Amino acid sequence: xxxxxxxxxxxxxxxxxxxxxxxxxxxxxxxxxxxxxxxxxxxxxxxxxxxxxxxxxxxxxxxxxxxxxxxxxxxxxxxxxxxxxxxxxxxxxxxxxxxxxxxxxxxxxxxxxxxxxxxxxxxxxxxxxxxxxxxxxxxxxxxxxxxxxxxxxxxxxxxxxxxxxxxxxxxxxxxxxxxxxxxxxxxxxxxxxxxxxxxxxxxxxxxxxxxxxxxxxxxxxxxxxxxxxxxxxxxxxxxxxxxxxxxxxxxxxxxxxxxxxxxxxxxxxxxxxxxxxxxxxxxxxxxxxxxxxxxxxxxxxxxxxxxxxxxxxxxxxxxxx
Ligand SMILES: [Cu+2]
Numbered sequence: 001x002x003x004x005x006x007x008x009x010x011x012x013x014x015x016x017x018x019x020x021x022x023x024x025x026x027x028x029x030x031x032x033x034x035x036x037x038x039x040x041x042x043x044x045x046x047x048x049x050x051x052x053x054x055x056x057x058x059x060x061x062x063x064x065x066x067x068x069x070x071x072x073x074x075x076x077x078x079x080x081x082x083x084x085x086x087x088x089x090x091x092x093x094x095x096x097x098x099x100x101x102x103x104x105x106x107x108x109x110x111x112x113x114x115x116x117x118x119x120x121x122x123x124x125x126x127x128x129x130x131x132x133x134x135x136x137x138x139x140x141x142x143x144x145x146x147x148x149x150x151x152x153x154x155x156x157x158x159x160x161x162x163x164x165x166x167x168x169x170x171x172x173x174x175x176x177x178x179x180x181x182x183x184x185x186x187x188x189x190x191x192x193x194x195x196x197x198x199x200x201x202x203x204x205x206x207x208x209x210x211x212x213x214x215x216x217x218x219x220x221x222x223x224x225x226x227x228x229x230x231x232x233x234x235x236x237x238x239x240x241x242x243x244x245x246x247x248x249x250x251x252x253x254x255x256x257x258x259x260x261x262x263x264x265x266x267x268x269x270x271x272x273x274x275x276x277x278x279x280x281x282x283x284x285x286x287x288x289x290x291x292x293x294x295x296x297x298x299x300x301x302x303x304x305x306x307x308x309x310x311x312x313x314x315x316x317x318x319x320x321x
Pocket of ligand 1: 021022023051100
């Protein structure tokens with residue numbers, strides 16, 4: 001089969017627009033106050049903006065760099081309004097290609113320095129489709145998605161994971177056709193919560209088992225005259241009705257056996273973060289490593305290339321506003 005030059009150009013430009021049409025979270029606002037560029041600082045930023053499509057991958061949780069803690073935490077109080085900003089590469093760019101129709105879902109889990117995989121997540125916000133998609137609203141809001149931290153949330157360190165799920169290729173699923181499938185753009189932010197709340201999120205959702213290729217909110221056909229969209233996962237966590245964390249038996253994140261005969265937890269820590277840390281360190285040695293060093297320029301060429309991508313994806317303030 002012969003392709004004309006113009007066909008080649010069309011194909012090339014289509015590929016280019018697709019590969020450059022992704023999005024990445026850049027920074028966070030707390031009650032409208034910009035917390036500054038968060039990439040690699042308080043956001044576990046991936047080295048590129050490629051989507052995750054394999055539902056069994058550990059990268060589905062916090063993207064490809066999600067198992068590495070970053071140095072900083074966003075400080076916010078329970079009840080504060082958080083705004084997460086997404087951009088294609090950097091501030092001042094476009095947001096995300098409108099073809100990437102889909103929901104934006106926000107989750108929380110107790111902080112761990114490693115990959116927060118397993119049944120530790122609770123949904124705290126979601127936006128799907130009501131004639132317009134969450135992604136349409138994201139674009140209209142110049143890349144910003146707002147939600148409120150539950151006022152009942154117990155103080156401590158958490159990871160807040162926000163994902164865009166793009167459905168432009170999810171009429172086929174990744175397990176059947178790896179060139180297709182729902183595209184997940186997960187981004188994880190380290191947040192230290194203050195306040196006098198007492199509730200620890202307890203939905204215990206596990207992305208690697210809770211999200212499936214048969215889920216109608218994942219195997220979703222955008223080109224079939226749909227009128228509604230079932231957002232995947234549980235309903236938003238009902239903090240007001242959740243049981244309080246007070247008392248020595250309140251294991252954070254569900255299944256964590258905090259305080260059960262382990263040295264680190266013996267003193268009945270008073271905050272979520274210390275309790276979680278105690279159970280992790282005593283139960284799972286792999287989580288006890290110290291904070292990772294930042295990538296170094298003099299390391300391998302591959303690392304340099306990743307660094308270059310990361311630098312290009314940095315959210316430098318836009319001088320034009
Ligand atoms: Cu994309």
